[in-house]
Amino acid sequence: MEAKKEIEKLRREIRHHEYQYYVLDQPEISDKEYDDLLKKLGDLEAKHPQWAAPDSPTRRVGGEPVAGFATVRHRRKMYSLDNAYTFDEIMEWRQRVAKALGAAGTKVEFLAELKIDGVSVNLTYENGALAIGALRGDGETGEDVTSNIKTIRAIPLVLMDGPKSLIEVRGEAFMSRKDFLDMNSERKDSELPLFANPRNATAGTLKTLDPKVVSRRRLLFYAHSLGDCAPGIFVSQKDFIDKVRSWGVPVNPQSRVCADIEEVMDFCRTWQEKRNTLDYEIDGIVIKVNALDQQQRLGETLKSPRWAMAYKFPAQQATTKIRRIAVSVGRTGVLTPVAELEPVACAGVTISNATLHNFDEIVRLGVHEGDRVLLERAGDVIPKVVKVVAQAHTGAKKSSYVPVKCPSCGAAVIKEKEEEVAYRCVNPLCPAQVERRLIHFASRAAMDIEGMGEAVVQQLVRQKLVRDFSDIYHLAKNDFLKLELFKEKKAQNLYEGIQQSKGRPLSRLLFGLGIRHVGEKAAEVLARTFGTVDRLAEATLDDLLNIHEVGEAIASSVHDFFHRKETSILIGKFRHAGLNMKEPGRQVSAALAGKAFVFTGELKHLTRRAAEELVTSRGGTVTSSVSKKTSFVVVGENPGSKYDQARKLNVSILDEEAFRHMTGEKR
Numbered sequence: 001m002e003a004k005k006e007i008e009k010l011r012r013e014i015r016h017h018e019y020q021y022y023v024l025d026q027p028e029i030s031d032k033e034y035d036d037l038l039k040k041l042g043d044l045e046a047k048h049p050q051w052a053a054p055d056s057p058t059r060r061v062g063g064e065p066v067a068g069f070a071t072v073r074h075r076r077k078m079y080s081l082d083n084a085y086t087f088d089e090i091m092e093w094r095q096r097v098a099k100a101l102g103a104a105g106t107k108v109e110f111l112a113e114l115k116i117d118g119v120s121v122n123l124t125y126e127n128g129a130l131a132i133g134a135l136r137g138d139g140e141t142g143e144d145v146t147s148n149i150k151t152i153r154a155i156p157l158v159l160m161d162g163p164k165s166l167i168e169v170r171g172e173a174f175m176s177r178k179d180f181l182d183m184n185s186e187r188k189d190s191e192l193p194l195f196a197n198p199r200n201a202t203a204g205t206l207k208t209l210d211p212k213v214v215s216r217r218r219l220l221f222y223a224h225s226l227g228d229c230a231p232g233i234f235v236s237q238k239d240f241i242d243k244v245r246s247w248g249v250p251v252n253p254q255s256r257v258c259a260d261i262e263e264v265m266d267f268c269r270t271w272q273e274k275r276n277t278l279d280y281e282i283d284g285i286v287i288k289v290n291a292l293d294q295q296q297r298l299g300e301t302l303k304s305p306r307w308a309m310a311y312k313f314p315a316q317q318a319t320t321k322i323r324r325i326a327v328s329v330g331r332t333g334v335l336t337p338v339a340e341l342e343p344v345a346c347a348g349v350t351i352s353n354a355t356l357h358n359f360d361e362i363v364r365l366g367v368h369e370g371d372r373v374l375l376e377r378a379g380d381v382i383p384k385v386v387k388v389v390a391q392a393h394t395g396a397k398k399s400s401y402v403p404v405k406c407p408s409c410g411a412a413v414i415k416e417k418e419e420e421v422a423y424r425c426v427n428p429l430c431p432a433q434v435e436r437r438l439i440h441f442a443s444r445a446a447m448d449i450e451g452m453g454e455a456v457v458q459q460l461v462r463q464k465l466v467r468d469f470s471d472i473y474h475l476a477k478n479d480f481l482k483l484e485l486f487k488e489k490k491a492q493n494l495y496e497g498i499q500q501s502k503g504r505p506l507s508r509l510l511f512g513l514g515i516r517h518v519g520e521k522a523a524e525v526l527a528r529t530f531g532t533v534d535r536l537a538e539a540t541l542d543d544l545l546n547i548h549e550v551g552e553a554i555a556s557s558v559h560d561f562f563h564r565k566e567t568s569i570l571i572g573k574f575r576h577a578g579l580n581m582k583e584p585g586r587q588v589s590a591a592l593a594g595k596a597f598v599f600t601g602e603l604k605h606l607t608r609r610a611a612e613e614l615v616t617s618r619g620g621t622v623t624s625s626v627s628k629k630t631s632f633v634v635v636g637e638n639p640g641s642k643y644d645q646a647r648k649l650n651v652s653i654l655d656e657e658a659f660r661h662m663t664g665e666k667r
């Protein structure tokens, strides 16, 4: 009974972390900690086979597909990989392979590949042309992200001299370290939660509903696995890699054929040392039995192929001393404690600051100035303090690191509600806050003002040249000549950068304004739905709540924002300065905007994809299952259970004819 309880508790815990990781792309624990939980569960299940369950996390790949996308069933299952953390575990695997292959198993060739920390993507080519791009999902069905995938330049839309028969090429979509860091620093400026690693950032990007956002993120791609295909095209993994490369699909040039397992381990050692010379993150080495006929004989378990193994590198940690616990002031006045460190080398870079997240975290860690701490850099994120390894010998310990006054402006510091963890500076004119807000406004994902980085904003604020967003648009070229290192040319460029930003679409402006809870995605949805700033400003709370992707927090924050006197003054000033404040390119339709559609059954006049496109291009969304949030279910011939579900939940039902009228396809 005890064991059963423990197993159930572990499963619940693991499922929680899987949801955080696969669906929200915001893990709360490190991969190693997650893998340890999973291993513990696996061991318990092996010891108590009577409590095994088919839906246990030990037997399932990934997580449920994310809502908001249509799903596709993979023609062949997409698997996870088994992990090895030591060379002993690699040797054990080598022996299992030998045993399973019998006489042929003593001599096996391997292909060793870098394990890039990205997202698995399945590309289906039909007649040599890219037909579907899908994510792994739960391995059986995944999110259809074709329109996002098509914006990735590294992925060819047509194969050069490839097979005409259907073929599935699988590989890793990923982000360079630099693009990942840029993306996170933009998010930091916007006070959005940071992505823990490039993989979460890539997943978050591929799951955005707007392909434009994806194209801006510059994702990369390397093919590494074969899905469904006609028989006889390839004889080995190496052969597959070479052939797809010749058809124009990028593959990782570092892969190596290894004659035996010793060579494989050399390769692992080499890359463990050299991993930081790459401009993308790898978290290990994938070892594959090279010959496809041997792979077939080895087969797969429910979760992973027996012919492959992932060797995972140790986590990137280091220890050092905290010199001081400083406090930084964010855009909304939130105070964040930062540990200033004795510089230490960790995973190829020198670290001198680490985040402590909030003041509760300081208490939880029991950390003080002068302590030696363990740091971890997961991916390239700002390093975090994991725990105290040795307490300071000297010096009085502070009872609290919460400052009485704002370190920037000296105003009072408050905690809005007792249950909140954040302390804030109450002064909206606090120079540190104004600076952060302007940096965010000018950042790449917002108004994208060329030449207006942190240093420039800082000087503009300190010299009292700007106090609010609209002041930027009243600066003359001569004003910039007062800034450090500014000469004629640079001043001219910044001036032009500012002028150019006036034309940015409404979505960028909304994001830049830093309205609470309005991130990039919500800004896009709002801009798409209302089209102009005036219509958005007039929206009632109900109008906002009626939008499928908008929840209560966003709705009331947007409503409040546009009903403030300062906001209408600001918008007036923007208009006077000639800002665009419209969302172009969307034939937004009032009937469809913000509505959620579900399709079931066959349509006569439209393909499913064309029908979905009609919805999304008019500001609506398509989801795969019917819920209370569904606005319409479009029913074709031979509808499935979604039709019954729609009737049960009293969701409006449209036939094809009515749907085409609604979209303006038919008059």
Ligand SMILES: NC(=O)c1ccc[n+]([C@@H]2O[C@H](COP(=O)([O-])OP(=O)(O)OC[C@H]3O[C@@H](n4cnc5c(N)ncnc54)[C@H](O)[C@@H]3O)[C@@H](O)[C@H]2O)c1
Binding pocket: 017, 018, 020, 021, 022, 027, 028, 029, 030, 031, 032, 034, 035, 061, 062, 079, 080, 081, 083, 113, 114, 115, 116, 117, 118, 119, 120, 121, 136, 171, 172, 224, 225, 286, 310
């Ligand atoms: N921190 C958390 O809370 C949390 C939660 C869930 C999962 N995870 C992490 O995610 C991992 C499980 O995810 P997973 O099932 O995707 O396994 P995985 O990432 O360990 O391995 C499988 C994946 O590796 C990728 N890959 C990269 N290079 C490859 C190559 N050359 N050949 C084949 N595949 C290659 C593929 O995308 C494949 O899907 C665990 O190791 C765990 O650490 C963490």
Ligand SMILES: [Zn+2]
Binding pocket: 329, 406, 407, 408, 409, 410, 411, 425, 426, 427, 430, 431, 432, 433
């Ligand atoms: Zn302040």
